[in-house]
Amino acid sequence: MLLVASLAGCGAVGGQSGTKDQGKKEEKVPTMDMQRAGERAEAILDATLAAIQPPVKWSYGYPMREACSNGLNEPTGTTTINRTRHVLTVISAQRRGNLLGVVQRYWEQQGFTVESVNPDKDMPSIRAKSPDGFGVDLGVGSIGNVHISAGFGCAKDSAMTYPPGTPGQPGGPKEEELRPRDHSDFWSSTEPLQQ
Template identity: 40%
Template structure:
């Protein structure tokens, strides 16, 4: 595998992750970086994820990554900036970090592969693409993800 193929695989990991998030969130490409033999792809979520819904957001991503056979390699339980770190079976490292103003940041870092040139990500963003520009704070409201109430589980009712 060369760096371009690894970058495309990283993009597919991110595409699958975002497809698993329901309701859909707006996102933009973050900075893509290349090392001497590795690539990192990044995305920033532009949908406001309220403090009350952050745990749900993390849970959706965690369940998806585990369903894909990813192994959890770390977690930061800090209430202001929680993060999850996973590794794919083919040793790609994936991260979800909740940063300033509740913005969710995703990163996929490839293992060391054969050196090659790397093209920018081809995935189409949901919402404006801020690639190459400063990414603003999250600015898209979602009736679900931005809600200021926690999700409560409905208790079953009995019929009499």
């Protein structure tokens, strides 16, 4: 499974803006709390998956969070959050490029900035940033599993709620579903697309 390590550091996915005092050394303050950041990450993932046509089946991944520090391992009252979805539809090697293209075009239409594209034949990936500071990532894992993640750096600490069915949360499964198993006439096809 690919983990989105780049989303795990304070400020790694942006998300902070503003200053506390104009005449003093610039000190960034969070623009949103963890609950709002989690809701926005889920909304980005919902919209990204809805843009994939024909539709794919998916499951929730473990939500991740990591406390931000000031570089001296002292808490800052902020936390980086990350939400993930796993695509359960089998995406054939012949259609992986199509999937990345669909998602890249959708993100660009939404004003996201594409930061990197890895065209690797077996494990391609794409990374982008939303206008409001969320890092997004789509990647293919070693068993052909596809994940899509959205994260926000250093949101103000707060309680968080999660969608029903989130692994590790009350009422949700204990384990993530990672292995694709659902067949799609389009996405699972090994035939090249006709031009």
